[in-house]
Amino acid sequence: MRTTRAGSRRPAETAVTSPDAVRLDAVSKEYGSPKQRVRALDAVTASFGRGTFTAVMGPSGSGKSTLLHCAAGLDRPTSGRVMLGDTELSGRSETELTELRRDRIGFVFQAYNLIGALSVADNVTLPVRLAERSVEPARLSEVLAAVGLAEFRDRRPSQLSGGQQQRVAIARALVTRPDLVCADEPTGALDSRSSRQVLALLRRIVDEFGQTVLMVTHDPVAAAQADRVLFLADGRLAGELHRPSAEQVAERMTHLGER
Numbered sequence: 001m002r003t004t005r006a007g008s009r010r011p012a013e014t015a016v017t018s019p020d021a022v023r024l025d026a027v028s029k030e031y032g033s034p035k036q037r038v039r040a041l042d043a044v045t046a047s048f049g050r051g052t053f054t055a056v057m058g059p060s061g062s063g064k065s066t067l068l069h070c071a072a073g074l075d076r077p078t079s080g081r082v083m084l085g086d087t088e089l090s091g092r093s094e095t096e097l098t099e100l101r102r103d104r105i106g107f108v109f110q111a112y113n114l115i116g117a118l119s120v121a122d123n124v125t126l127p128v129r130l131a132e133r134s135v136e137p138a139r140l141s142e143v144l145a146a147v148g149l150a151e152f153r154d155r156r157p158s159q160l161s162g163g164q165q166q167r168v169a170i171a172r173a174l175v176t177r178p179d180l181v182c183a184d185e186p187t188g189a190l191d192s193r194s195s196r197q198v199l200a201l202l203r204r205i206v207d208e209f210g211q212t213v214l215m216v217t218h219d220p221v222a223a224a225q226a227d228r229v230l231f232l233a234d235g236r237l238a239g240e241l242h243r244p245s246a247e248q249v250a251e252r253m254t255h256l257g258e259r
């Protein structure tokens with residue numbers, strides 16, 4: 001196995017100069033057959049600066065997950081352009097997109113997606129090892145300490161609470177020092193205390209490690225942790241708030257048609 005540090009290999013052509021971790025230019029996404037078209041995103045332009053925390057909110061079906069998936073190269077826009085730093089995602093092969101996601105994007109989902117038979121430490125390093133690379137022991141210790149799970153490194157996921165499992169998923173997302181951390185409803189399955197811990201952790205990885213977080217959520221309390229909240233309605237941007245309170249987020253959501 002090669003000992004290249006995870007995330008350290010980057011083609012010269014992608015030397016980073018953009019201040020944005022990711023940028024969407026007039027991104028539209030349509031699903032379905034020509035007869036039954038759904039326009040999930042409609043010419044959305046948005047940029048996500050490095051070291052910032054953005055939440056995306058909107059009514060069900062407004063396009064939040066589609067935006068996240070297009071930003072992360074999980075889904076291809078029908079038109080428009082997505083830039084990950086200085087790397088344009090359109091026109092890339094599936095293999096190239098897979099490698100870009102693996103090396104430069106961390107994912108946190110509502111379901112923690114941990115492997116039950118593996119220890120915490122092995123879950124955190126698995127994606128890197130699957131790419132036939134290794135994680136430096138110091139980096140593993142660093143991310144486990146950062147998420148407060150240093151002493152749980154040998155446990156199995158079933159021996160952890162939901163909040164702890166989500167923190168393992170966050171450690172896994174961070175281990176490559178990604179350019180972007182995408183979180184889709186990261187607190188959706190958690191009780192309020194665990195939610196608070198996970199949100200505080202996402203806030204801390206931005207403030208202390210300079211990570212960039214893009215989070216989709218239904219929860220105004222979660223959104224209020226972000227530097228900026230983008231609102232979507234019917235696939236279009238419908239305003240934004242900077243450093244809002246949960247009440248301000250909830251109030252704006254009411255005007256978008258959701259309590």
Ligand SMILES: Nc1ncnc2c1ncn2[C@@H]1O[C@H](COP(=O)(O)OP(=O)(O)OP(=O)(O)O)[C@@H](O)[C@H]1O
Pocket residue numbers: 031032038039040058059060061062063064065066067
């Ligand atoms: N793979 C797909 N095939 C067809 N339509 C899709 C697909 N994915 C999403 N859509 C449609 O695109 C629109 C936006 O979906 P999306 O999941 O992005 O919304 P959302 O705001 O994340 O919703 P929710 O809050 O309910 O998760 C919806 O009308 C949805 O039905």
